[in-house]
Amino acid sequence: MTPAGLDSEITAMEPTIDVRSVSKWFGNVVAVNDVSLQVCPGITGLLGPNGAGKTTLLHMIAGLAKTSDGEVRVLDEPVRDNPKLYRRIGFMSEHESVYGFLSGREFVELSARLYGLTPLSLPVERAIGLVGLTDVQERPLATYSRGMRQRMRLAAALVHDPEVLLLDEPLNGTDPRQRIEFQDLMRRLAGEGRTILISSHILEEVEALAGSILLMVSGKLAASGDFHAIRAKLDERPYKVRIVASDPRSMAAALVRLDAVDSISVDTDGALVVISSNVYALQRSVPRLAQEQHIRLLGMEPLDESLESVFSYLVER
């Protein structure tokens, strides 16, 4: 799979991450089930609801966890039990724990030393500068906010200028401004030819970054490819919308005439539950219809906007 938006020259590149029929089980629980995928340079989003197997898959790609079956290769080398390969890989886990007694700079320096970098100061200052924490680098990590810790952990993962960057839920705890800065940084790094795989359970987070996604549900790769193509599939799916009106009967009679409405039912509270394949048209039409019929519109809310329902829909297809 190749991230969308890259030109044909990049598309023809060899994949830097190659996952071949990988499974992982813990006792009777299958966390990842026969997943095969390839990731090329650029930004790729690994998307899925909590418990979908994203972290387990990312851990196997990083070599932190062994596969129960199948093989993972990164930069054309087996990743497991191959420490020298980590000179070329940066990893940031979803766990936010750090050595709180170290200062931010000491933490990044520790990484740099373990990567065998000499001299230290230049790459350390560059990495801390990239995440915008130069001013607070001497403070102990224990005093950092959650977002600052995330950024300093990113600096530690970037200090050796890796070709492959694996990030598990990197935007946890960051504020909107930090998210924009993070996205800019990722785009810049990807533009330099790096392979960046970002795991997230938030659709919009990945949408803003990755042209290409890998969609995991229940341990399986449910979909992969261009983000917009997959997003289009999402938009086609029928949505459930709950409408509360002062006169439900008249409102239902008016709604049933709309093309955007597939079916209508009434729930136990007397609210209307509308199933629509064109939720945008429905959103536009409902206030107008209510006004025309002199009905007071008391509420309108989607019932299945969760990412899980979106994924379930895709898997069913």
Add this chain to the structure above:
Amino acid sequence: MEPLLRLSLRQLASRSRLLLILLLAALPVALTALISNVEGKFSNSEFINHILDGLLIAGILPIVTMVLATSAFGNEMEDRTLSYLVLKPVRRWLIVLPKLLASIIVGGLVLIASGVIATRLGASSIVGATVLVLDGSLQAALAVGVALFAGVVTYTAIFTWAGLVSTRAIAFALIYVFLWEGLISTFFGGVRYLSVRGYTLAILHGMDDETFAPLKDRVIEFPAALVGAAVITTVFFWLTVRHLRRMDVP
């Protein structure tokens, strides 16, 4: 290895942990001083059996090394910081060795100081101590220091492994120390060949058999103790490296 050693030392040197091991290590010294002052003199065998063996070697030595060594990897596993170390181009034995060394440095310094000071204090208050103080207490103190060092190294290797393979390393360590070494080895002499306490006592006796003559009937051969301690240390070091290579890091 140096950055990991420094990191490990800083991890181990938390205030509460240091306070605990310093208090434990002060016990033999305080007790020896107390007995010397209150009771005047006590016999050589009383000092060796109760203070050195009963308190320091059988109790405080394993407890202090357990506190340090099980947390060498145990804390990293618990707070999930181990990935910072294993995802680096560093061979696994070079991650394990500094962890081991840090526990040995901290535990060794404290325990050897405790043993040596207690021995010097005890020697001066042992009945008929004139000969011992003038001619033998230095050698006895050296023997205590070396034996405790061997005990610290061997226990550290075992408990570092336990801290990596189990979240219940302390329970394992307590069972090993008090059931295997404390109880079973009392009834079955052969167990002393597989006992860190047995090695420590044998090295103590082997280095100064005159002062530590009261141990004669219950120690294994000096060379067997040296080899046993070296083999156990090597085997558990290797097991730790092997487990670190094969395990799933959280």
